[in-house]
Amino acid sequence: MDRLMAMRVFIRVVEAGSFSKAADEFAITQPTVTKMVASTEERLKVRLLNRNTRGVSATEAGAFYFEKCKYIVREVDEAENIAWLGQTEVQGVLRIGTSVAFGRRVVVPLALEFMEKHPLVQVDLVFEDRYSDLVAQGIDVAIRMGKLADSGMGARLLGSNPWVMAVSARYLKRYGAPLTPEDVGRLNALVYSSVQGNDVWRMLSPTGKTIIVPVTGNWRSNNLSAILAATQAGMGIAALPWYVAANAIASGQLVEVLHDYKLPEQAIHAVFPSPKLIPSKVQVFISFLKGRFAGRWWERISNT
Numbered sequence: 001m002d003r004l005m006a007m008r009v010f011i012r013v014v015e016a017g018s019f020s021k022a023a024d025e026f027a028i029t030q031p032t033v034t035k036m037v038a039s040t041e042e043r044l045k046v047r048l049l050n051r052n053t054r055g056v057s058a059t060e061a062g063a064f065y066f067e068k069c070k071y072i073v074r075e076v077d078e079a080e081n082i083a084w085l086g087q088t089e090v091q092g093v094l095r096i097g098t099s100v101a102f103g104r105r106v107v108v109p110l111a112l113e114f115m116e117k118h119p120l121v122q123v124d125l126v127f128e129d130r131y132s133d134l135v136a137q138g139i140d141v142a143i144r145m146g147k148l149a150d151s152g153m154g155a156r157l158l159g160s161n162p163w164v165m166a167v168s169a170r171y172l173k174r175y176g177a178p179l180t181p182e183d184v185g186r187l188n189a190l191v192y193s194s195v196q197g198n199d200v201w202r203m204l205s206p207t208g209k210t211i212i213v214p215v216t217g218n219w220r221s222n223n224l225s226a227i228l229a230a231t232q233a234g235m236g237i238a239a240l241p242w243y244v245a246a247n248a249i250a251s252g253q254l255v256e257v258l259h260d261y262k263l264p265e266q267a268i269h270a271v272f273p274s275p276k277l278i279p280s281k282v283q284v285f286i287s288f289l290k291g292r293f294a295g296r297w298w299e300r301i302s303n304t
């Protein structure tokens with residue numbers, strides 16, 4: 001049995017709540033649909049659907065399998081579409097939305113690399129820290145970090161944005177390295193108000209325990225470059241995204257501290273106005289981005 005086809009059929013059965021409706025959509029018989037689902041259940045050794053006179057619905061295991069099937073089918077369809085698109089040249093204006101810091105340091109070099117591969121593309125890069133209405137702003141694709149709000153927009157997970165706690169060598173020499181999370185609370189914290197607005201830093205210990213550390217300090221900003229500059233000036237300790245701090249740490253200007261305690265990571269998504277009828281230029285750009293945020297990706301992207 002074709003597993004991918006079986007997944008497609010199972011998805012439609014769950015969405016339609018009916019074997020017969022799924023059969024009609026795939027132009028096959030209802031017994032064939034029933035047999036495909038039954039074969040899948042037998043292979044997995046689990047019941048995926050509840051069947052009654054009113055129709056069918058997913059079991060708890062079936063609901064989990066349904067979500068995974070949708071992801072797999074979508075990725076296969078996207079891969080085949082990208083392969084087809086690769087035979088034709090992508091062109092036209094690609095309007096990209098991004099935050100200021102991430103855009104300047106990360107999206108700009110990636111967009112330039114993308115344009116080198118696709119010279120007929122014209123990029124219109126829009127920098128804005130607040131989330132804007134993609135349709136109203138005419139944005140083809142936006143790069144966003146953090147948890148996405150529920151909406152009718154389309155989205156693809158690209159990777160994660162990890163953070164690091166850092167101080168200058170001068171500050172370290174004067175006040176000593178923090179050895180515990182509690183030590184951080186006694187230092188002058190440089191607070192990035194867009195994320196740490198409640199003056200609390202959350203850390204994950206080596207044992208997996210979440211530790212909440214209240215912080216205080218004399219420097220706050222909603223601009224990451226301002227936080228980086230204050231840290232380099234020796235004003236205190238900061239929590240910074242790795243893509244912001246990487247060059248300063250590599251050069252010795254800043255020093256990573258408490259590296260065994262992890263700060264929360266943010267998911268990086270490509271977001272676009274609709275999950276259906278995605279323009280080819282957007283699909284190709286997202287496919288290009290997907291391979292760029294694996295591992296220690298910030299070390300591969302030059303800061304501007």
